Amino acid sequence: xxxxxxxxxxxxxxxxxxxxxxxxxxxxxxxxxxxxxxxxxxxxxxxxxxxxxxxxxxxxxxxxxxxxxxxxxxxxxxxxxxxxxxxxxxxxxxxxxxxxxxxxxxxxxxxxxxxxxxxxxxxxx
Numbered sequence: 001x002x003x004x005x006x007x008x009x010x011x012x013x014x015x016x017x018x019x020x021x022x023x024x025x026x027x028x029x030x031x032x033x034x035x036x037x038x039x040x041x042x043x044x045x046x047x048x049x050x051x052x053x054x055x056x057x058x059x060x061x062x063x064x065x066x067x068x069x070x071x072x073x074x075x076x077x078x079x080x081x082x083x084x085x086x087x088x089x090x091x092x093x094x095x096x097x098x099x100x101x102x103x104x105x106x107x108x109x110x111x112x113x114x115x116x117x118x119x120x121x122x123x124x125x
Contacts, residue, residue: 002116003028004096009119012086018121020081022096028114029077033099035059035110036070036081038092038121045095050102050110051079059108064090086123093118 008020024034035050049070050059058070069082083090097112 003114004034004098004116006094006096006116006119009094009121011122011124014086014088014123014125016086016123017082017084018086020083020094020096020119020121022079022081022116024077024079024096024098026077028098029074032113033102033110034072034079035097035099035102035112036079037095037097037112038090039095039118040089040092043092047107047109048094049081050099050108052102059102059104059110061108083121086121088123088125090121091123092121094121 003025005023033053036048037045038048039045051070067085072079095118096116098114099110099112101111103109
């Protein structure tokens with residue numbers, strides 16, 4: 001059984017919206033922060049957003065702040081990434097991840113120890 005399973009990717013026009021979903025296993029959801037990373041072609045994987053395990057505090061990369069919203073459903077063990085005002089530069093494979101540490105200095109990031117398989121998001125101009 002996969003620890004993290006993403007869904008919800010697809011093709012959208014610039015300015016549009018998409019919602020990604022990540023379902024986590026019981027152990028993963030109970031013990032780790034859950035976040036999203038993305039990797040565009042030819043670029044390194046980068047942090048997008050995370051939500052803390054205990055309190056549910058959201059954390060965002062500067063590049064998506066104000067456009068993306070991370071939330072969670074504790075009953076169904078799901079974490080969502082609502083993406084709005086999408087830009088062509090948001091095109092990437094988006095990965096759900098679980099980690100034990102969220103850092104805020106020098107920038108928001110999460111140390112991930114488990115990954116989903118990824119879901120493609122393509123934003124056309």
